[in-house]
Amino acid sequence: MAKYHVSTSINDEAVEFLCEPQQTLLDVLRDELQLFGSKEGCSSGDCGACSVMLDGRLVCACLVLGVEAEGRAVETIEGMAKGDQLHPLQQSFLEEAALQCGVCTPGILIAAKALLERNPNPTETEVRYWLAGNLCRCTGYDKIVRSVLAVAEEMRGG
Amino acid sequence: MATEVKELKWIGKRPIRPDGVDKVTGRAKFGADLTLPGMLVGKVLRSPHAHARIKSIDTTKARALAGVKAVVTSADLPELASEWVPAGELQINFRDLSSNILARQKVFYDGHAVAAVAATSAALAKQALALIEVDYEVLPHVIDVVAAMQPEAPLLHDDLFTEGVTPTPETPSNIAKRVEFARGDLEAGFAQADAVVERDYTTKPVHQGYIEPHAVVASTSEDGQSEVWCSTQGQFSVRFYIAKLLSMEISQIRVTPSEIGGGFGGKTTVYLEPLAVLLSRQTGRPVKMVMTRAEVFRATGPTSGAALSVKIGATKDGTVTAAEATLRYQAGAFPGSPVQPGAMCAFAPYAFETFKVVGYDVVVNRPKVAAYRAPGSPIAAFGVESALDELAKRLEIDPLALREKNAAREGTHAAYGPRYGPIGFVETLQAVREHPHYQAPLGPNQGRGIASGFWFNIGGESCAMLNVAEDGTVVVVSGNPDIGGSRASLAMMAAEVLGIDFERVRIIVGDTSTIGYTFLTGGSRVTFATGMAVVQAAEDVVRQLRERAAKVWEISADAVIWEDGQAHPAGANAGEFEPLSLRDIAAEAGKTGGPICGNASLNAQGAGPGFGTHICDVEVDKETGRVTILRYTAVQDAGRAVHPSYVEGQLQGGAAQGIGWALNEEYVYDEDGRLQNPGFLDYRVPVASDLPMIEAVIVEVPNPNHPYGVRGVGEVPIVPPMAAVANAIENAIGVRMCDLPMSPPRLLAAIDNGG
Numbered sequence: 011m012a013k014y015h016v017s018t019s020i021n022d023e024a025v026e027f028l029c030e031p032q033q034t035l036l037d038v039l040r041d042e043l044q045l046f047g048s049k050e051g052c053s054s055g056d057c058g059a060c061s062v063m064l065d066g067r068l069v070c071a072c073l074v075l076g077v078e079a080e081g082r083a084v085e086t087i088e089g090m091a092k093g094d095q096l097h098p099l100q101q102s103f104l105e106e107a108a109l110q111c112g113v114c115t116p117g118i119l120i121a122a123k124a125l126l127e128r129n130p131n132p133t134e135t136e137v138r139y140w141l142a143g144n145l146c147r148c149t150g151y152d153k154i155v156r157s158v159l160a161v162a163e164e165m166r167g168g
Numbered sequence: 169m170a171t172e173v174k175e176l177k178w179i180g181k182r183p184i185r186p187d188g189v190d191k192v193t194g195r196a197k198f199g200a201d202l203t204l205p206g207m208l209v210g211k212v213l214r215s216p217h218a219h220a221r222i223k224s225i226d227t228t229k230a231r232a233l234a235g236v237k238a239v240v241t242s243a244d245l246p247e248l249a250s251e252w253v254p255a256g257e258l259q260i261n262f263r264d265l266s267s268n269i270l271a272r273q274k275v276f277y278d279g280h281a282v283a284a285v286a287a288t289s290a291a292l293a294k295q296a297l298a299l300i301e302v303d304y305e306v307l308p309h310v311i312d313v314v315a316a317m318q319p320e321a322p323l324l325h326d327d328l329f330t331e332g333v334t335p336t337p338e339t340p341s342n343i344a345k346r347v348e349f350a351r352g353d354l355e356a357g358f359a360q361a362d363a364v365v366e367r368d369y370t371t372k373p374v375h376q377g378y379i380e381p382h383a384v385v386a387s388t389s390e391d392g393q394s395e396v397w398c399s400t401q402g403q404f405s406v407r408f409y410i411a412k413l414l415s416m417e418i419s420q421i422r423v424t425p426s427e428i429g430g431g432f433g434g435k436t437t438v439y440l441e442p443l444a445v446l447l448s449r450q451t452g453r454p455v456k457m458v459m460t461r462a463e464v465f466r467a468t469g470p471t472s473g474a475a476l477s478v479k480i481g482a483t484k485d486g487t488v489t490a491a492e493a494t495l496r497y498q499a500g501a502f503p504g505s506p507v508q509p510g511a512m513c514a515f516a517p518y519a520f521e522t523f524k525v526v527g528y529d530v531v532v533n534r535p536k537v538a539a540y541r542a543p544g545s546p547i548a549a550f551g552v553e554s555a556l557d558e559l560a561k562r563l564e565i566d567p568l569a570l571r572e573k574n575a576a577r578e579g580t581h582a583a584y585g586p587r588y589g590p591i592g593f594v595e596t597l598q599a600v601r602e603h604p605h606y607q608a609p610l611g612p613n614q615g616r617g618i619a620s621g622f623w624f625n626i627g628g629e630s631c632a633m634l635n636v637a638e639d640g641t642v643v644v645v646s647g648n649p650d651i652g653g654s655r656a657s658l659a660m661m662a663a664e665v666l667g668i669d670f671e672r673v674r675i676i677v678g679d680t681s682t683i684g685y686t687f688l689t690g691g692s693r694v695t696f697a698t699g700m701a702v703v704q705a706a707e708d709v710v711r712q713l714r715e716r717a718a719k720v721w722e723i724s725a726d727a728v729i730w731e732d733g734q735a736h737p738a739g740a741n742a743g744e745f746e747p748l749s750l751r752d753i754a755a756e757a758g759k760t761g762g763p764i765c766g767n768a769s770l771n772a773q774g775a776g777p778g779f780g781t782h783i784c785d786v787e788v789d790k791e792t793g794r795v796t797i798l799r800y801t802a803v804q805d806a807g808r809a810v811h812p813s814y815v816e817g818q819l820q821g822g823a824a825q826g827i828g829w830a831l832n833e834e835y836v837y838d839e840d841g842r843l844q845n846p847g848f849l850d851y852r853v854p855v856a857s858d859l860p861m862i863e864a865v866i867v868e869v870p871n872p873n874h875p876y877g878v879r880g881v882g883e884v885p886i887v888p889p890m891a892a893v894a895n896a897i898e899n900a901i902g903v904r905m906c907d908l909p910m911s912p913p914r915l916l917a918a919i920d921n922g923g
Binding site for chain 1: 197379431458460821823
């Protein structure tokens with residue numbers, strides 16, 4: 011099967027890759043670009059473990075084709091820390107023990123960051139509904155929601 | 169062994185877990201995150217039938233497809249005799265396990281593995297699966313546990329004769345085993361009762377629901393050595409199972425556990441691992457296999473669905489005079505449901521003098537059940553804790569008071585056999601009584617329920633190694649995959665014993681060749697048993713450090729004490745020499761006898777039983793049958809919480825899983841026995857918007873058998889929620905729900921039927 015050549019941007023870096031037409035963006039990130047931070051939990055958009063940003067919009071990478079990344083900007087968990095500076099959400103998740111097994115964590119961090127960029131002052135209910143597409147089976151979400159609310163306050167300078 | 173507990177520097181604190189940064193940056197490598205050069209992709213062909221005889225399998229066309237490197241069926245596996253081996257909290261029969269990973273004469277459930285292929289790409293592997301021709305003779309099937317117990321039910325195994333009854337039946341049936349625990353005169357006990365509640369309950373099978381599907385990479389070299397990388401709760405179990413199933417030597421297999429994306433008991437067995445080794449052996453290339461979510465639902469886990477009957481009687485003052493339970497648990501395709509632990513747990517929180525529990529292990533045409541968090545206990549507790557609530561109502565006694573009246577205490581002869589040492593059940597009830605939640609006001613259609621739960625917790629075999637580096641930092645090697653933060657608790661215990669900063673302790677999970685045999689991560693055993701091994705290995709290091717200091721000072725090692733991370737001269741020599749820190753001693757280790765390395769291996773006994781009590785508030789929408797969890801508090805005795813945040817996390821996560829079990833989760837089969845909801849869209853685990861904050865309250869009644877008082881905590885939290893929710897619903901709208909899940913259509917029907 012002929013492969014397609016795709017030029018895109020991943021975490022602010024120009025990237026080119028070859029992919030088959032049926033490969034998802036998640037397949038490309040993991041299998042072609044060796045970016046294993048985005049996880050595959052379901053391949054059907056139900057678990058959110060592969061959450062990434064595509065042109066500033068939160069998407070499940072398993073529901074986007076690799077070829078659709080052409081000319082667009084992808085942000086993944088690998089780009090969330092800047093140098094050795096963790097994003098406040100990453101730091102807070104560590105301090106508040108907002109993860110156990112950690113497999114949902116990259117997707118939840120990406121989704122939570124997207125929420126705070128759109129709504130810097132979310133209510134608990136807004137956080138819960140925004141993250142309703144990101145399954146976590148370990149934590150019961152308590153520490154995750156607390157962490158996101160705490161970071162929102164911190165980032166507002168509260 | 170007992171470390172003198174003085175001022176503790178680390179135990180009870182909340183440092184950042186050592187593996188944390190890798191997990192928030194995407195660096196952590198899970199099962200599917202390994203790629204090797206020349207790697208093939210393995211895939212499994214699965215049965216579309218619930219029950220069928222395999223007349224033939226023709227793999228010719230699949231093998232002929234370019235890019236296909238191997239095709240295997242059960243003919244490639246050695247035939248094994250029936251042999252039961254303890255596996256965590258359950259038992260495994262290797263003959264059955266072999267037939268589960270690749271079906272032999274028959275398939276027993278929709279999704280049962282029939283063949284596996286290895287090809288150069290996933291697309292080719294899928295094409296190859298479609299080219300395998302299996303000729304099935306479809307047989308009648310049975311899904312329901314009660315139906316499966318009937319004499320006329322379709323028979324799964326014609327060589328299955330019920331164990332535990334005398335004489336052994338002459339005809340085979342689907343009832344694999346009967347178990348019984350009893351004490352006292354049941355009839356006399358019920359005759360003394362002023363009120364008796366008798367009810368039937370049903371629970372549905374529920375899946376562990378780990379977010380990471382099963383994944384493995386196996387590579388076998390020309391000398392027959394196999395390297396396996398996989399997501400598992402126990403690398404040593406995987407090694408043992410592969411050796412058994414493929415007739416290999418233990419020494420030919422090295423298993424490295426990846427980071428594990430949830431397990432909850434479901435990753436204590438094997439599905440893909442032996443197949444990947446077999447395929448890599450046949451092809452001489454690394455083979456990677458990853459399940460789809462649908463495969464996870466169709467062919468792994470779950471825990472049993474069950475039908476149970478519970479009868480409890482008490483006098484007016486609330487003293488239970490007799491209790492009886494009959495538990496019928498689905499085992500899935502092969503014997504081995506958790507009905508035995510379920511029967512042992514049913515009345516474990518209480519000091520009942522007269523009781524009888526009978527359990528049946530029943531095979532049905534569903535996937536073979538796997539361990540799931542406190543296997544068996546939540547099912548039994550749903551019935552018992554629901555019945556106790558009704559009994560309290562009948563007697564007009566506060567349900568908490570009824571539990572207090574009958575609660576097991578230190579010295580109580582537990583229903584399952586032993587006498588309890590120090591336990592914290594009453595303390596959890598007390599904490600509930602004193603918690604503001606218990607008295608908080610409720611609105612219309614709102615109700616509050618409480619329920620309690622028990623789990624044994626286990627100890628077992630563990631090794632630990634501590635290597636002191638030349639800069640005085642320490643690396644702990646553990647043999648337990650870290651499923652919920654145990655690297656933090658183990659490293660904290662090492663730092664505590666050594667008296668050094670937590671940041672100077674790193675910890676890794678060793679593979680089967682770098683650390684000695686360590687039993688799997690399960691049974692809530694790691695912080696208890698492996699923790700004890702880490703403490704002993706750290707004490708071994710301290711002994712060596714004292715000896716090294718003694719050598720430097722040219723005094724006896726007995727005259728050196730270790731305090732605050734330093735060797736001090738003691739006794740007659742006190743104050744004679746400047747203290748030597750771990751860093752000082754490590755820097756000079758080469759001159760005093762070489763590198764310092766501490767070891768411990770043990771078989772930990774005396775795991776402290778765990779008890780918890782939960783408070784749940786619900787609001788019921790009587791128009792739709794939807795239940796909203798308004799407020800939830802989980803109280804549990806942790807013995808001693810080493811890292812309270814991760815103990816709280818266990819309480820919160822277990823409660824959330826229990827709420828899913830109570831309200832939403834179930835398998836839906838069509839009339840042909842095909843699973844209709846093998847995905848997260850239709851098998852609905854709780855999402856963030858389904859839940860409130862879950863308050864975790866830790867009670868600490870130390871376990872005297874652990875140097876820091878630790879009890880296991882991971883499993884108890886899933887035991888109380890189903891009854892807590894049901895009791896809350898009853899208090900909200902006066903409808904007693906006896907069938908799980910209490911989903912909107914089912915609750916609506918119950919409301920329409922007037923309860």
